[in-house]
Amino acid sequence: MSIYELLTQFGDKYLAALLTTWKLTAISFTLAFVIGIVITIMRISPIKPIRFVGDLYVQIFRNIPGAALLIILVYAFPYLNFVWSYYACVLIATSLLPASFCSEYLMAGMNTIGAGQIEAARSIGMTFFQTIKNVVLPQALRSSVLPMTNLLVATMLTTALASQVPLKPTDLTGIVSYINTRTVGGVTAFMISAFLYCATAVIIGQIGSLIDRKVRILR
């Protein structure tokens, strides 16, 4: 089938798939971001066991393949009486994994701050959380916009895991198998999805460098 035929026949399906991928990406990244911040605060906590748990999280979820995690969530967890919808399983997998990278980028961003500013905050009388809120996180976030942009793209690509479970509407990767089981879309069906992934990534990249230029900290 030609691109034209595919688009006239499945155009609305592609649009729905694109929206599904965007939605999964947005939710996953937001969750990953929040979890990543919490894990990072744990990793710099003055209390050792809390630091340990934070580090352990990163070690585990940085090194586990997404497909493996999804299989565990879908097939193994029901044995432990945890039964979640496919949608939830996908979201859990596509949030927990990027969260570990998010934490790594924040840790790298923190290394640019320098102990002096943190001591200054403490000597003003800020508590641990006030120091994190006023000095550490804002600077770590502002100096990790570009890695976070890359993480957002990586998260989007990770949401292709959704194609491994029956979702309705399916995502950009799922749509390819959907079409190919009905007609012979062949590689063209895949090319359309690939183009939509790429276009999204380019837009994300542009917005990311725009934000970076705006918030970069003069040193």
Add this chain to the structure above:
Amino acid sequence: MEQSQKTFEILEEAPVIELRDVNKYFGSLHVLQDINLSVKKGEVVVIIGPSGSGKSTLCRTINRLESIDSGEIIIDGVSMPDEGKKLAEIRSQVGMVFQSFNLFAHKTILDNVTIGPIDVLHKSRKEAQAEAMELLKRVGVESQASKVPAQLSGGQQQRVAIARSLAMHPKAILFDEPTSALDPEMIGEVLNVMTELAQDGMTMVVVTHEMNFARRVASRVIFMDGGKILEEGTPDEFFAHPKTQRAKDFLESIKRHES
């Protein structure tokens, strides 16, 4: 009447900062050895001594940026705890000015000065900003209020750091070599601000190599070496008649350096 007069005198005499038998180790290095020090309200105590003698460490322990291994640090009658909210509260009463300024790089000059009053003292933004502008004027950098630290010279940054400390209405301010990172032409502007502070009655502990400042401004000079306070006296006494050989050697080496 006599009774109340007496109480008043005792209160007046109560030190703002007091260290009792403070000891600190870095591993096997005994950096602070049985330090006893008492700083009264309005006093300017200048700490001098050779490199590695423990001056910075002493300064930092007063604000508990370094923990101590034994002894006690008392701020305005309250013993400093090891950690927790109470520690943060006492810290907020003692300002600290660092050699490397340590302004918050992502905040404007104005926000650097207001963040403490707003977040720690819970003042309104408006009140904090009005006062911050007054302080910035006092240290001569009010025209820089909307810039970020990296846009200021070292001398300007250090004066902002002093304003940031003042905004907390501290009972005392600790200075750890506040002019050592500055180009020579900027040292004067920072020392002038510090001199004015001293004249206004601020209680200050100053680690410095600026002997002229010590001579003119100090109420007391403390000479440290090897983690101990070896000498303590008025600047006139100390500079004219150092008692220990260590102090004599140190003053000699500085004189050679200055001439």
